[in-house]
Amino acid sequence: MPATEHSDDERERCVTGIDAIDHILNGGIPRGNTVLISGSVGTGKTSICIEFLVRGALNGENSLYLSVTEPTDKLLVNVIPFDFFDDKLVRQGKLQFVDLPKIYDKLGIDKEDLDFDQTRLLADTIAGIVEEQKIRRLVLDSVTSVCYRIREQERIRDFLLRLGTVLSAKGCTTLLVSEIRSSEDGYSQWGVEEALADGVIVTGNLERRGDLLRTLQIVKMRGTTHSRAKYVLDLTTSGVLLVPLLKGGSVASGG
Amino acid sequence: MAVEVSITSEIAEKLRALPDSSAVALHLKSDQYFDAIQGMLDRFAMKKDLEVVYVTSTIPSQSIINALEVLEIPMDHIWFVDCVSQIMMSQAKRHPHAIIVESPTMLENIMLKVEFLIRGHPERNALVVLDSINSLAIHNNTKILSEFLHILVNHLRSRGAYTVIFSMREYETEEIRNMLVLVSDDSIELGK
Numbered sequence: 001m002p003a004t005e006h007s008d009d010e011r012e013r014c015v016t017g018i019d020a021i022d023h024i025l026n027g028g029i030p031r032g033n034t035v036l037i038s039g040s041v042g043t044g045k046t047s048i049c050i051e052f053l054v055r056g057a058l059n060g061e062n063s064l065y066l067s068v069t070e071p072t073d074k075l076l077v078n079v080i081p082f083d084f085f086d087d088k089l090v091r092q093g094k095l096q097f098v099d100l101p102k103i104y105d106k107l108g109i110d111k112e113d114l115d116f117d118q119t120r121l122l123a124d125t126i127a128g129i130v131e132e133q134k135i136r137r138l139v140l141d142s143v144t145s146v147c148y149r150i151r152e153q154e155r156i157r158d159f160l161l162r163l164g165t166v167l168s169a170k171g172c173t174t175l176l177v178s179e180i181r182s183s184e185d186g187y188s189q190w191g192v193e194e195a196l197a198d199g200v201i202v203t204g205n206l207e208r209r210g211d212l213l214r215t216l217q218i219v220k221m222r223g224t225t226h227s228r229a230k231y232v233l234d235l236t237t238s239g240v241l242l243v244p245l246l247k248g249g250s251v252a253s254g255g
Numbered sequence: 256m257a258v259e260v261s262i263t264s265e266i267a268e269k270l271r272a273l274p275d276s277s278a279v280a281l282h283l284k285s286d287q288y289f290d291a292i293q294g295m296l297d298r299f300a301m302k303k304d305l306e307v308v309y310v311t312s313t314i315p316s317q318s319i320i321n322a323l324e325v326l327e328i329p330m331d332h333i334w335f336v337d338c339v340s341q342i343m344m345s346q347a348k349r350h351p352h353a354i355i356v357e358s359p360t361m362l363e364n365i366m367l368k369v370e371f372l373i374r375g376h377p378e379r380n381a382l383v384v385l386d387s388i389n390s391l392a393i394h395n396n397t398k399i400l401s402e403f404l405h406i407l408v409n410h411l412r413s414r415g416a417y418t419v420i421f422s423m424r425e426y427e428t429e430e431i432r433n434m435l436v437l438v439s440d441d442s443i444e445l446g447k
Binding site for chain 2: 208209210211213232234236238241242243244245246247248
């Protein structure tokens with residue numbers, strides 16, 4: 001192997017269980033990475049995250065979904081009925097769903113804007129849950145909503161750094177959902193999120209001759225070589241499926 | 256009806272002679288269409304216990320299903336990826352064994368639906384029928400269609416599935432023939 005080429009054997013992998021993503025990443029997300037999953041509405045971010053957690057729980061890894069914007073009971077009604085989902089995972093506590101507003105309440109955070117201390121308290125509380133419950137897979141849906149309450153870039157940076165460092169040290173692989181508008185440049189609302197994340201997975205819509213295709217592209221992933229090509233995505237009861245985006249000289253819009 | 260029997264037998268016999276995971280271009284005339292389907296599904300796929308994924312961009316899946324019912328071919332292991340019903344705005348009723356792709360231009364979605372159906376039946380080997388290259392060529396240019404065939408056929412080959420690509424002789428062009436030669440392991444000329 002040339003000296004400049006990355007060795008994929010160096011890092012333990014968190015095998016997502018989503019075959020195509022594991023294939024693109026040459027075996028999965030490097031364990032402990034914090035990955036931004038970024039896209040506009042209806043592009044499949046939440047479905048990818050839920051599958052990531054369910055597959056992890058099925059594999060014996062404690063998995064936690066932190067919901068910020070939508071109550072989890074409502075979320076679970078609307079989520080794709082995966083063939084491989086097993087209620088037992090929830091009953092056994094392998095797969096947990098927690099509403100972040102309930103954590104805000106417990107911490108006595110009632111103001112819209114979080115100050116420096118509250119931001120740190122929130123990061124430490126999430127880290128504490130991860131440690132106590134031995135969580136190996138975490139989804140924060142969405143980090144954008146949390147950042148709306150933190151507001152200042154410096155405090156957002158502190159929050160993400162603090163959370164990312166602790167979770168990585170505990171071997172917890174984390175997906176942070178980033179909500180962006182389809183017209184936006186960059187992969188996050190404040191720009192800080194994508195700079196601090198170990199990986200960035202972008203979901204989107206591509207219009208081609210009047211057809212609207214769901215797409216996925218991994219633009220960054222520390223600790224592994226990976227394809228940076230764009231793929232077309234389908235959300236099915238068997239899970240997330242991907243195929244390469246066909247070029248064929250007929251793509252009218254770069255999306 | 257001696258000719259019909261000969262077409263159904265001919266196609267079944269020729270497909271049986273092929274090794275597993277073969278990709279075949281099936282050149283046929285329009286009047287051989289339903290006999291070819293019968294031979295392929297009833298005489299070949301059923302005998303080999305194959306799960307059939309039938310991609311139709313020529314006529315709506317319901318029309319083929321109606322024909323299969325008349326021929327008393329059981330639907331238990333036959334699934335459709337229907338790329339034509341939606342654009343024709345014709346069909347309110349959806350058969351439980353048919354998945355709709357909005358348009359034959361959504362080639363990636365055809366691949367995704369084929370993959371979805373194959374994954375649903377991991378215990379059985381699959382036969383994937385592409386009906387037809389000519390109707391797909393109406394909606395797609397040669398470059399993207401060649402790319403689609405190349406990726407799909409190689410993927411199916413790696414999964415051990417058979418692929419049969421229909422090509423109607425009346426509508427064949429030089430470009431289509433070249434495309435089929437590139438991706439197919441073999442070619443069957445029905446009735447020749």
